[in-house]
Amino acid sequence: MSDLKISNFKKWALATTLATYFLIFMGGLVRVAGAGLGCPDWPKCFGSWLPPLNINQLPAEIDPNTFNLVLAWIEYINRLCGVLVGFLILLTAYLAVKNFRKVRKIWIPSVLAVLLVLLQGWHGSVVVSSKLEPLIVSVHLILAIFIVSFLLYAAQVATYLEVNPSLQASKDNSYRKWILLLWLAGFIQIMLGTQLRSAVEHLLVMYPLLLEMEILQNIKFIDVLHASSGLILGLLCCFILFPLLRSTSTLSLNLKWATRSVMIAIFLQILLGLAMQISGIWQILQIFHLWVATLYLGFVLILYLELSYRRE
Amino acid sequence: MNPNFTLKNSIWGLTGIFLLALLASVVIGLSNRSRVPPLRFAEIPEFKFVERSGKIFGKQEMLGKVNIVNFFFTTCPGPCPLMNAKVAELYKKYITSVKVQFISISVDPQRDSLTVLQRYAARFAVNDQRWLFLRGPQAEVQQLSEKGFMLAADGLPGLHSTKLVVVDAQGFIRGYFDSFNEASIQLLTTQVRELLKEL
Numbered sequence: 001m002s003d004l005k006i007s008n009f010k011k012w013a014l015a016t017t018l019a020t021y022f023l024i025f026m027g028g029l030v031r032v033a034g035a036g037l038g039c040p041d042w043p044k045c046f047g048s049w050l051p052p053l054n055i056n057q058l059p060a061e062i063d064p065n066t067f068n069l070v071l072a073w074i075e076y077i078n079r080l081c082g083v084l085v086g087f088l089i090l091l092t093a094y095l096a097v098k099n100f101r102k103v104r105k106i107w108i109p110s111v112l113a114v115l116l117v118l119l120q121g122w123h124g125s126v127v128v129s130s131k132l133e134p135l136i137v138s139v140h141l142i143l144a145i146f147i148v149s150f151l152l153y154a155a156q157v158a159t160y161l162e163v164n165p166s167l168q169a170s171k172d173n174s175y176r177k178w179i180l181l182l183w184l185a186g187f188i189q190i191m192l193g194t195q196l197r198s199a200v201e202h203l204l205v206m207y208p209l210l211l212e213m214e215i216l217q218n219i220k221f222i223d224v225l226h227a228s229s230g231l232i233l234g235l236l237c238c239f240i241l242f243p244l245l246r247s248t249s250t251l252s253l254n255l256k257w258a259t260r261s262v263m264i265a266i267f268l269q270i271l272l273g274l275a276m277q278i279s280g281i282w283q284i285l286q287i288f289h290l291w292v293a294t295l296y297l298g299f300v301l302i303l304y305l306e307l308s309y310r311r312e
Numbered sequence: 313m314n315p316n317f318t319l320k321n322s323i324w325g326l327t328g329i330f331l332l333a334l335l336a337s338v339v340i341g342l343s344n345r346s347r348v349p350p351l352r353f354a355e356i357p358e359f360k361f362v363e364r365s366g367k368i369f370g371k372q373e374m375l376g377k378v379n380i381v382n383f384f385f386t387t388c389p390g391p392c393p394l395m396n397a398k399v400a401e402l403y404k405k406y407i408t409s410v411k412v413q414f415i416s417i418s419v420d421p422q423r424d425s426l427t428v429l430q431r432y433a434a435r436f437a438v439n440d441q442r443w444l445f446l447r448g449p450q451a452e453v454q455q456l457s458e459k460g461f462m463l464a465a466d467g468l469p470g471l472h473s474t475k476l477v478v479v480d481a482q483g484f485i486r487g488y489f490d491s492f493n494e495a496s497i498q499l500l501t502t503q504v505r506e507l508l509k510e511l
Contacts, residue, residue, distance in 0.1 A: 029336050033343035040495050066495045070346035074339060131494055283340050284333065291332075 005099045006162045009106070012095060013155035016088040017298075020148045023085045024294050027144065028287040030078045036132045038075030040066060042125040051076045082124065086117050089151065096154060105157045109150035116147045134198030141194060145187070145294055152298055153305070160309040169308045178240045179304045182262070183297060185233050190293050192226045223277075230273055237266045258303040265296035349510075350478070350503045353485040357460045361417065361448030364429035369415075369446055371483055377413045378507045379479040380500070382491070383457055383465075383472045385420035386432045391474045395491040399476065400436040403443050405501070411508055414443040419457070420469035421447045461485065476500060480507050 030036055039045035046052055047059045051072040055064055089110075096110035120143045123136075130136045160167050199219045241259050272289040279285060360370040382399060384392040399414055406412040418424040424432075429445040436443070448456075450468070457465035462485075463473035476489045478500060487503050490496040 025332060025336075029339055032336075033340050035343055037495060037498075063490050063493055063496050066493070066499060068346050070342050074343060131498070284336050287336050288333070 006158055006165075009092075009095050009099060010155060010158040010162055013092050013110070013151060013158060016085070016092045017148060017151040017155050019085050019088055020144070020151055021291075021295070021298070023081050024141075024144050024148065025287065025291045026078050026081055027140070028290045030075060031137065032283045032287050033071070033074055035071040035074035035078075036137070037128065038068065038071030038073070039079070040128070042128040043079070045072060045076050045079075079124070082121070086121065089113050089117050089147070092151065092154070100158075103157070103161065106154050106161075109154045109157075113147050113150040113154075116143055116150070119143060120147065132201075134194075134201045138191070138194035138198065141190075141290075145190070145297060148294065148298065149301055152301055156302060156305045157309075160305075167309055175244065176304055176307050179300060179307060182233075182237060182240060183300045183304065185236060186293070186297050186300060189226070189229055189233055190290075190297075192222070192229060193290070193293065196222050196226045227273060227277065230270060234266050234270050237263060252306065255303070255306040258299055258306050261299040262296065262303055265292055265299055268292050269296060347502075347506075349506055350486040352480075353487075354462070355482075355484050356479060357456070359448065359452065359456050359460065361446040361452075362426065364426050364433055364445040365441070366426060369444060374413070374415070374479060375483055376481050376511075377411055378481060378504055378511070379413050379415055380504070381415045381417065381461065381477045381479055382475070383417050383419050383453075383461075383463065385418050385469045385472070386424050386428050387420065388469070388472075391492075395474045395476075396436060398491045398497060399443070400438075402497075402501070403436070403438065406442070406504075409508070410442065411511060412442070412504060416443070416445050417453060417456070418445065418447045419450075419453055419465070419472045421450055421453065478503060478507070481511055 030038075039051060041047065046062055046067065052058050052067065052069070054069065055067055058064055058067055093107075093110040093114040096107040100106040120140070123140055123143060127133075127136055127140050196219070199222055200215050203215045203218060241263055245256065245259050269289065269292050272285055272292065276282065276285050276289060356371060356374075358371050360368055363369040380399065380402065382395060384396060386392075396416065399416065403414055418429065424447055426447065429447060433443065433445050438445075454465045454468055457463050457468075457472065461477050463475060463477070465472060474491050476491050476497075477485055478487045478489065480486045486507060487500065489500040
């Protein structure tokens, strides 16, 4: 494997990871904008590959009441971005298999990402046909988290190999298991958040007359649980990461960067969560709350890999 | 990844977040604005029919509430039971509000006597006056369906419409919804929500 190959792959995989993060942001945006059913069918939109540009282009059998031009195009652009990112991931896996067949830590996660992308594409149709059943929408997010994690893993390993091609993962597990705990706790916290959102949506469907604030009153238990476990996760980060930051002499620059990024992400999350409690679920906060949560998992993964490969 | 918390990188990061926030605000703003208040189609004409309880019921009784109206007959074999099962779902959904009322008008008054309508209502577990079942003279029902609600009523009772019509608190038609289409029904609940805000 040549230096050029690894360097190109690293750049490509990183760009794909960033594009996937952008797609996750778009997905959150579609959900918050209420455009998930903007196209009621899948993969086509109102029976054609390009959504109608005005109400007159609707096929006769479709109820014009169900058509909203803006929502249809928001959903359609999200689907287009999805297809584009899907192709980027496919190319990443192709490059990985072609050039790094001997480096399992690169080609396996890349191929897994492609398999999950295929699953995600099919699952997109399930999301639409389920009429946005909250649990199914949450599975869509979980799949996205795993896809982006696999990509990030491959990109990071390529970064280390670029510096030192014979690099092996360290066997020292003492600190890494705590970082793993931070990842798992973050993942569970995201699941709790999706449950909270599902509970809100469920109540909105069952009791369409309730206001969002009244709904939060009705699901106090899960609301309080999510908030308090978020604060506990924040404290956990402090307890685990501050000692790591203090041992500066043995830290690489990247390790410091990753540690600080995790701290900033968790701090931002707590702020965003508090702001949502006060503002009554302001839409834009909701998107960033979900997105920064996925970034947090990404930073924790980088931190884990930094500890595995470049402690010194 | 090989970044650092330098001033240059922080500026890039902040610019990225700002652009994302801008994109999100524009998209959310556009989508919120695209949900215009439901159109006003036409004002329904005056009418006076009899409810299953024996009380007179007409346009006056619809004012001040959000009304969901449909046409049916009790012996209708195919679509009516499905349509009214959907209305029954909505009836349960709005259990906490007396501001939403359901009105089902029989297109077969010969067979649908008040007793028959009472029994029919019991089949859907209707136990209050939020869902009303009306009967009136055949010619007037046809006139109301065709001219008032602008629904096809050529071969009554057989060929009546299965649309649900939403009428606002001022007696204006605000939307037609397909009782067999889940997306259309979802839209109906959103519009009812909007109309309740107007009250």
